[in-house]
Amino acid sequence: MGRKCKEGTRYVRAGPKRMKLASVSTESATQTQENNTAGLLFTMPLDIIYEVFAKLAPMDLLSLSCTSKSLRETLSAANSLSLWKSVRDTHGVPKPPIDFSELQWASLLGSTSCQFTGSIIYRLFSTVGCMAFQMLISLFAVDFADAARRTSEVSILYVVESKFKEHFKGEDSIVLNFIPYTNVSGYSETRSKYFWKFDIVDMMRRWKSLKSGSSKEALGKFRKERQDFVASIREDAVSYIVWSKQLALDREAGSKARQEAKVSAIRQKFRDLGYEDKDMYPLRYQKSVNSPTELTEEVWASIRPSLEKVVIGARKDRLESEMMKWLNNRLGPFRKLFDAYVNSLPPPQWRAHPPWEEVIRFPVFNQILQAAPNVAVDKRLFTSALAKLPGIANTRIQERKAVCSKLCFKHLRAAEALGPKAKSISAEDALDLAASIFRCTLWGCGVSAPVWDGTSAALVFGRTEVVGHRCSCVDDKSRQSVPFTSQNAGTLKVANMKTRLCFFPDASTAALRLIKLTGMDPCRATVKDMDQRNHHFLCKACAESNRKTVYTWRTAVAHAVSDKPVGHDSFTILAPAQMKNVLVYPDADDETPCWACNRCPEHLVKHQPRAVVRDHIIQEHLIKEPQEVRDFFCFVKARRTKKLLPSLC
Numbered sequence: 001m002g003r004k005c006k007e008g009t010r011y012v013r014a015g016p017k018r019m020k021l022a023s024v025s026t027e028s029a030t031q032t033q034e035n036n037t038a039g040l041l042f043t044m045p046l047d048i049i050y051e052v053f054a055k056l057a058p059m060d061l062l063s064l065s066c067t068s069k070s071l072r073e074t075l076s077a078a079n080s081l082s083l084w085k086s087v088r089d090t091h092g093v094p095k096p097p098i099d100f101s102e103l104q105w106a107s108l109l110g111s112t113s114c115q116f117t118g119s120i121i122y123r124l125f126s127t128v129g130c131m132a133f134q135m136l137i138s139l140f141a142v143d144f145a146d147a148a149r150r151t152s153e154v155s156i157l158y159v160v161e162s163k164f165k166e167h168f169k170g171e172d173s174i175v176l177n178f179i180p181y182t183n184v185s186g187y188s189e190t191r192s193k194y195f196w197k198f199d200i201v202d203m204m205r206r207w208k209s210l211k212s213g214s215s216k217e218a219l220g221k222f223r224k225e226r227q228d229f230v231a232s233i234r235e236d237a238v239s240y241i242v243w244s245k246q247l248a249l250d251r252e253a254g255s256k257a258r259q260e261a262k263v264s265a266i267r268q269k270f271r272d273l274g275y276e277d278k279d280m281y282p283l284r285y286q287k288s289v290n291s292p293t294e295l296t297e298e299v300w301a302s303i304r305p306s307l308e309k310v311v312i313g314a315r316k317d318r319l320e321s322e323m324m325k326w327l328n329n330r331l332g333p334f335r336k337l338f339d340a341y342v343n344s345l346p347p348p349q350w351r352a353h354p355p356w357e358e359v360i361r362f363p364v365f366n367q368i369l370q371a372a373p374n375v376a377v378d379k380r381l382f383t384s385a386l387a388k389l390p391g392i393a394n395t396r397i398q399e400r401k402a403v404c405s406k407l408c409f410k411h412l413r414a415a416e417a418l419g420p421k422a423k424s425i426s427a428e429d430a431l432d433l434a435a436s437i438f439r440c441t442l443w444g445c446g447v448s449a450p451v452w453d454g455t456s457a458a459l460v461f462g463r464t465e466v467v468g469h470r471c472s473c474v475d476d477k478s479r480q481s482v483p484f485t486s487q488n489a490g491t492l493k494v495a496n497m498k499t500r501l502c503f504f505p506d507a508s509t510a511a512l513r514l515i516k517l518t519g520m521d522p523c524r525a526t527v528k529d530m531d532q533r534n535h536h537f538l539c540k541a542c543a544e545s546n547r548k549t550v551y552t553w554r555t556a557v558a559h560a561v562s563d564k565p566v567g568h569d570s571f572t573i574l575a576p577a578q579m580k581n582v583l584v585y586p587d588a589d590d591e592t593p594c595w596a597c598n599r600c601p602e603h604l605v606k607h608q609p610r611a612v613v614r615d616h617i618i619q620e621h622l623i624k625e626p627q628e629v630r631d632f633f634c635f636v637k638a639r640r641t642k643k644l645l646p647s648l649c
Contacts, residue, residue: 049074050083058087062106076103094243097236098229159200161193168200175203178226180233255292262295269300270311279315283307330369330377334360337382341389343601348633350596350604351468354393362392397467400501401431404466407503408436417512421523431463434515434530435522437507437557438466441500459507459558462527469501510560510569514553517573536579537571550574597621598632 053061053075061084065075074080084102088095096105161181164173179200181193210219266289267280283289288303338356345353359365364385368377408430413422415435430436438460460469515522518535530553537556542549551559551571560569595613596603599621603613610632617626626632 046079050080053083054086054090056087058084058091058093058106059110061087062103062110065103076101092243092247094236094239098232157197158194159197161195164200167197168204171204172207175200175207178207178223178230179203180230182237258292259290263289265295266300266307269304270308273308275311275315279311279318282310282314286310326373327369331360333377333379334365334369334382337379337386339605341386343604347596347598347601347604351464351633352393352397354396359389362389364388364392400466401463404436404438404501404503405431407438408433411503411505411508412436415508415512417509418522421521424523431466432526432528433523434462434525434527434553435508435511436462436527437504437511438501439504439507440469441502459504459554459561460501461554464527466501504561506561507557510557511553513569514556514571514573517571518553536574538574540570540572543572594634595632598630 053064056064061075065072075083081102084106088102088106093109096102100108159167161173161176164171164176176193176195179195181195183190183193210222214222263284266283267277270280270283271277286307288306293299335356338359342350342353360369365382368381368385371377405427409425409427412418412425412430412433412435415422418425425433440460460466512522514535514537515525515530517537518525518530518533520529520533535553536550537553538550539556539559556571560571590610593607593609593612595610596607597613597616599617602616602620608616613632614626617623617631621631623631628634
């Protein structure tokens with residue numbers, strides 16, 4: 001049951017009784033110890049005790065009043081009123097309503113559960129929460145204990161003014177003017193007036209009693225007193241709302257201030273560890289930093305490892321950004337010098353020359369680009385390094401030739417299709433043979449892979465394509481195109497960026513079958529010989545399925561090693577007479593921008609289709625009949641698809 005004040009006042013429901021945990025003898029001993037402690041406390045002068053208690057917060061003083069019966073009586077006595085007022089004023093808590101004692105007001109504001117439904121709410125002293133409940137409580141004179149016994153559902157305890165006639169048919173609504181109300185519903189603040197239902201019932205009873213047995217003067221006096229009472233509560237309600245909102249703002253500001261202090265303390269600790277402020281910006285977004293936990297040495301020891309990783313990552317990103325600024329400043333002059341150097345080379349050498357993305361990874365250039373920021377890097381250093389580039393590029397080409405020739409010689413000498421004739425193949429000529437076919441195992445190879453009829457293998461035919469194959473700007477581990485950055489400039493060495501060319505036995509075997517169909521010697525037929533003869537082939541397996549696609553020897557090899565079922569490696573050669581019935585589509589290479597002029601550097605950077613390059617040679621170099629290889633050449637092999645291949649009518 002709640003503790004009742006004088007008639008007409010409100011009730012504050014007492015908390016549940018504690019369960020008895022000890023025997024009578026233990027309880028007696030505890031009570032004796034409590035009395036001894038209380039006795040020692042009250043041996044002090046009361047004014048001294050009040051001076052000590054005045055330093056407490058309202059909630060602490062309320063908790064103190066619940067520790068013993070003696071303290072409860074002392075803090076609820078009339079002479080302790082000034083103490084409660086002093087504590088309340090110190091902490092900016094507004095005065096209680098006219099029918100609330102200081103102790104009741106503190107108990108209400110410190111409530112942690114709804115006195116009707118039992119649901120958990122937040123203390124106003126700690127945070128503003130459940131304001132609808134708090135305002136309902138602060139505006140009504142209700143016997144909370146009795147109401148809780150009646151029902152646990154708040155929704156059936158109140159009546160909206162607009163629904164008065166539905167609940168009380170035939171009754172005079174004037175009684176609503178004598179009852180406190182609120183505009184705060186369970187969800188938000190509205191214009192409607194909410195009344196406690198049992199307040200209405202009680203007021204109707206009192207109003208009928210006064211009308212039947214009292215004079216007009218008494219009736220008028222009652223009406224004025226009740227209206228003044230309601231008006232005073234409304235005024236208090238406005239002040240409480242303003243106070244609660246300001247309290248929320250103050251607490252938010254205080255929370256931000258504590259948060260800033262915690263961040264500053266963490267920053268200082270990282271400064272003491274040698275880190276810079278510009279690397280600490282991600283700290284503000286970390287959960288451990290934004291938590292309300294006070295920063296103690298123990299807390300710091302637990303959160304430091306994770307936060308230090310964040311700071312180290314931010315420092316790494318900053319250094320990367322700063323390094324890229326001066327690296328880009330150095331790359332600009334280098335690119336201009338490199339382009340001028342390549343333009344000075346004969347065009348046929350462009351295909352075999354390493355691109356600038358690979359050149360900057362050569363040690364002689366890498367050291368210049370990654371020199372300390374305070375080192376002046378000018379054109380003179382790059383010019384000196386470029387003078388060494390021909391030797392470096394030639395060494396690179398010779399190394400690749402040597403490795404690939406060794407692979408060709410090894411596999412071709414062991415090829416069963418050649419038999420005893422394989423012994424006639426020399427190591428020097430092996431790379432020029434048409435059966436010398438490689439594939440690049442680097443995923444996402446930079447060269448235009450000949451995706452003929454479903455194959456995804458980047459086939460490389462013979463010496464010329466081996467030397468000119470470019471895929472050095474693709475990282476095998478990440479399987480992504482690798483732009484030049486300060487990170488990979490130092491870590492991706494030239495050896496790690498070399499092309500991944502390996503001999504392709506299946507493609508070589510397919511090429512040997514095609515060479516035999518042409519009547520040429522497989523041990524002597526070169527890639528150039530096969531290109532010049534330009535034979536066409538028909539897949540037997542595809543012909544049986546009414547799919548009659550005609551292939552060149554290169555596309556036939558790609559078809560044989562494609563992701564087809566077994567049996568697509570057997571071909572028949574088409575006679576010249578049969579080619580009359582073949583509908584030949586334009587060669588994909590002709591329409592692909594992969595051609596360059598062999599007489600000037602016009603198409604060095606931006607290659608053009610074959611027709612554009614021919615027109616350029618006719619107009620600029622005054623050559624009426626341009627010849628491939630002599631006047632123009634294909635820079636890289638183009639991708640081809642099935643629809644661009646010749647098909648039988």
